[in-house]
Amino acid sequence: MTGEELRDLSDEALLRELLAFSRCRDAGRLAAALIDHFGGMAELSCATLREIRSIRGMDRRSALLLRLIGELSRRHPAVGRGGQAVTSPDIAAKLLTAALRDAEGEALCCLCLDKLMRPASCCLICEGGTDAVPAEPWSVYRAARGAGSRAVILAHSHPPSSPEPSAEDVERTGAMAAALGGAGVTLVDHIVIAGNIYFSLAESGFLPADDPLRQKYLEGFKK
Numbered sequence: 597m598t599g600e601e602l603r604d605l606s607d608e609a610l611l612r613e614l615l616a617f618s619r620c621r622d623a624g625r626l627a628a629a630l631i632d633h634f635g636g637m638a639e640l641s642c643a644t645l646r647e648i649r650s651i652r653g654m655d656r657r658s659a660l661l662l663r664l665i666g667e668l669s670r671r672h673p674a675v676g677r678g679g680q681a682v683t684s685p686d687i688a689a690k691l692l693t694a695a696l697r698d699a700e701g702e703a704l705c706c707l708c709l710d711k712l713m714r715p716a717s718c719c720l721i722c723e724g725g726t727d728a729v730p731a732e733p734w735s736v737y738r739a740a741r742g743a744g745s746r747a748v749i750l751a752h753s754h755p756p757s758s759p760e761p762s763a764e765d766v767e768r769t770g771a772m773a774a775a776l777g778g779a780g781v782t783l784v785d786h787i788v789i790a791g792n793i794y795f796s797l798a799e800s801g802f803l804p805a806d807d808p809l810r811q812k813y814l815e816g817f818k819k
Contacts, residue, residue: 608631709784
């Protein structure tokens with residue numbers, strides 16, 4: 597199977613191939629059950645071994661394979677762990693533009709930060725058509741939990757030259773920030789990326805300015 601063919605596989609088809617490789621019985625049914633339970637590869641990559649084993653019919657060997665792949669993804673994300681602190685929307689936008697480059701249609705990406713505001717992991721949360729990309733707070737929380745992060749920056753893609761967020765984008769961002777905050781995770785920013793230009797909802801005042809972590813991000817993080 598070529599690299600292009602692998603990239604074209606749906607999450608369910610990719611799981612089916614992995615489970616078949618591990619000689620798992622009924623790989624097709626289990627792949628569908630995993631997607632139905634976790635929602636996608638981003639969420640599954642953050643799941644614990646116990647959570648994966650909870651799927652009826654999942655054997656330990658196959659569950660361990662999936663958990664190891666998730667751990668590999670966590671340690672070597674699309675945006676590397678460590679490095680430069682994300683101290684401004686401009687730095688965040690550059691990192692997340694690269695992460696969204698190969699997405700088709702609109703996609704939502706989550707950049708998790710460590711306690712020094714450096715990248716801890718980056719994953720694609722969901723991918724849609726040309727309309728606003730929906731995402732549930734638990735999907736973002738699961739990604740943050742998997743990275744051991746208490747701060748995240750979201751980004752989603754718009755058509756080129758159209759970075760302004762829609763009213764729905766603004767409403768969903770506020771709801772996401774509130775839900776994540778209740779779970780102990782700060783939504784530092786939500787960036788709309790359109791080609792080589794971007795729009796930061798935090799910088800533009802669509803997220804509360806009184807959050808200490810967000811203030812550090814907007815003013816420049818100082819150790």
